[in-house]
Amino acid sequence: MEGVWRRMLLFKINLLFVVLISNNVCGEPYKFSNKHGPITSNYNYSVKYITMKVDHFGFAVDDTFQLRYLISTDNWNSNKGPIFFYAGNEGDITLFCENTGFMWDIAPQFGAMIVFGEHRYYGKSMPYGDQSYKDPKHLDAFTAEQALADYAVLLDYIKSSIPGASNSPVIAFGGSYGGMLAAWFRLKYSHVVDGALAASAPVLQFPGYTGCDVFNQIVTKAFRTGGEACPKSIRRSWDAITNLASSSEGLSFLSNTMRLCKPLKVAGEADDLKGWLNEVYGNLAMANYPYPASFLAPMPGYPVKVKHYRLLHVENWLLATVR
DSSP states (O other): OHHHHHHHHHHHHHHHHHHHHHOOSSSOOOOOOOTTOSOOOOOOOEEEEEEEESOSSOSSOOOEEEEEEEEEOTTOOTTTOOEEEEEOOSSOHHHHHHTOHHHHHHHHHHTOEEEEEOOTTBTTBOTTGGGTTSSHHHHTTOSHHHHHHHHHHHHHHHHHHSTTOTTOOEEEEEETHHHHHHHHHHHHTTTTOSEEEEESOOTTOSTTTSOTTHHHHHHHHHHHTTOTHHHHHHHHHHHHHHHHTTSHHHHHHHHHHTTOSSOOOSGGGHHHHHHHHHHHHHHHHHTOOSSOBOSSSOBOSSHHHHHHHHHHHHHHHHHHHTO
C-alpha cells in the first residue's frame, strides 16, 4: 500500500508541475511581478478603415466590408521614406502593433511610415459582422490569398492618397503565420512589396515538406532551456493525468486542483484537458522572449525558465517530504 501511495503522490507532484506552469483554467491567474512596472507601449498611431471587397477574384459576390489598419507617420520622411508594413495574422491587429517593437525601433533610423494591416475575419475586420463564422458560405473568403489581396489594395490606397508616398518602397514584416504572409506577399505581389522580413515563419510547414512533430520538437527544445528535468516532468504529467482520471476521486482532484470551469465527469474528458495544456506549452514556448511582454498574457522575460524554477523548488520540497 505504501508503494501505491507513493506512486499516487508522485503522480500528483507531476500534476502540480502542470498547474504551476499553466496557471488556473478558470481561477485568478498568477500575476508575475515586474520590477519595471506594467508592460505598456508609447507607440502613437491612428486607427483607420478602408472599404474592401469580400471576394477579390470572383464575380458572383459583390459584398464589401471595413478592413481596419493602423498607421503612424511620426517618423516618416515624405521624400521617399519607406513604408514598413506588418502583414497581420490570426488576431486583433492592435496586439501585434503593441508587441512588434522592432519596426518601431528602427523606423526613426529609416524615416519610415508604419502600417499594420488587420487580417480579415479577425479583430474588427469581420466581413459579415457576428455572422462571419456562421457557416461555410460566410467563411468562403477566409483565405490567405484574399488576405494578401487586401494588403495589396490597402497599400495601393495609401500610396495614392498620402502625398509623397507614391514612390515609397514597401518592406513587409511578419511573424509566424504573419511571416508566411510577408514572404508570400513579396513573392505574389513583387510590384507592391520591395522586400520582406519573415520571422519564425513556417513556410514549409505543409504535408510532404515537414514532419508533423517538428513544432513539438521545437517546443520541447524551448522547455529544455530550463533544464532537462523540465520536459521530463511534462512527459510524466500525461501519465499522471491519465491515472488520476481513471477514478472518480482522481477526476475530482484534477477538477479541484486546476479549478476547472466544469468538473471532469468521465475519464475521456481528460484528453480535452491534455489538449488545452498542450496549447499552453506551445504558447509559452512561442512567447519565451528574453524580456517582459504581454502579447499572449503578461509574462516575465524567459517565462519558461521562470515557471520551471518555481516548480522545481516545490517539487524538490515535496519529494523530500516522502523520503
